[in-house]
Amino acid sequence: MTPAPAVLRFSKRRPPFARMATLLLSLGVSAASLPARAQAPAPKSAPAPKVAPAASTKVRMAMTAAFVSESGMPVYGRIATYLSKKLGAEVSFITGQSYGDVDKMLDAGSVEVAFVCGLPYVLKHDANKDSVSLIAAPVMKAARYANKPKYFSDLIVRKDSKFKKLEDLRGATFVYNEETSNSGYNLPRYKMLKLGLTQGFFGKVLRSGSHEESIRLVATGKADASYVDSLVLDFDRETSNGWASEVKVIDSLGPAGIPPVVVSGKVSAELRQRIKQALLTMNKDPDGRRILDDALVDRFAEVDDSNYNDVRQQYQAAVKAGFTTIK
Structure with missing residues (x-):
């Protein structure tokens, strides 16, 4: 015969708290094991909104x-x-x-x-x-x-050239890289302005597109001279690349920014x-x-x-003098 399930009975005169304690004891739970305010569990907090990851820079x-x-x-x-x-x-x-x-x-x-x-x-x-x-x-x-953030514009000619300075190049073929280049155009233009070499000094003027090409044209005899970036020339000399070993420097302008x-x-x-x-x-x-x-x-x-004031002043001097094109 199956035994009847146990039934917990409470006196009507016992207060609610006492009845609850009796029930817990019967279940093997002590009051000390209950968290504070167990009869009123804290409301669940809403989940944090998901944030989309930032797009990579x-x-x-x-x-x-x-x-x-x-x-x-x-x-x-x-x-x-x-x-x-x-x-x-x-x-x-x-x-x-x-x-x-x-x-x-x-x-x-x-x-x-x-x-x-x-x-x-x-x-x-x-x-x-x-x-x-x-x-x-x-x-x-x-x-x-x-030890400063400066560089130079170097005037190069072939190693066997007899030219010794800019003034010797009257009627010669001059090559530059670009008109907006400081070392290839702005600095030499200012030097020519200071020397009064503004009235068709060179016999022919070529545009190469790069300092490396200017160096090659001078080294191979297709041009007589060029002002080139000292950084480019130094690197090719140091690393034994390009045509740098076939030219020599006869003038340097700067230091400039x-x-x-x-x-x-x-x-x-x-x-x-x-x-x-x-x-x-x-x-x-x-x-x-x-x-x-x-x-x-x-x-x-x-x-x-202010590191570029020299560049600025030389450009402005050429513009003011109306000498904007090397010739």
Whole structure:
């Protein structure tokens, strides 16, 4: 015969609390084991709203003025990879753009950071101070740069040339890289202005498109002389690349403000500061140090607009004198 289930009976005269205690004891639960306010459990909190992950930052980097020659271009890809690691962002290096192309891309924000020539920087800054911001500039290792963010424009001729100075080149063939180049055009134009060589001094003037091509044209006898970026010439001499060993320097202009690193005015202040900090501390990081060493750079340094006053003053002097075209 199946036993009847146990039934708990309560006296009607016992208070509710006493009846509850009796029930708990019968179930083997002591009052001490109950949490405070067990009879009124706390309401469940609403689940936290889900937040969509932020879109990954993408940074596009361009270059129109290098601190190495064309043979050293891979260094910029390595800098992009280094910045990717430091920023936690995808940094891509865009190549093949002209001075004018990169200028427009900075305006549009389709390039965030760029290595540019000093003269295009000055022209852009003076037209609209908010269009770009200086964040750093390289300081080269070689003693001639005196541990400062400066460089030179070197006048080159063939190794066997009899030309000894600029004034000897009357009637000769002169080649330059681009009209908006500081070392290839602005500095030599100012030198010619100061010497009064403004009335058709050269016999022929050629445009090469790059310092490397100017060096080649001089080395192979297709041009007599050219003012080229000292950084490009130094790199090819140091690494035994290109035609640098076939030319000699007969004049140097400068020191002038070295081509800087700028960011577009459309870049946020937070990202601008992160890019700047990554470059300024690059020499203290083992991976960064190796990249700089291969590019003959000591470090990146902070610079302000005054570093380019020499570039600005020489350009303005030529414009004021009406001598804007080397001839």
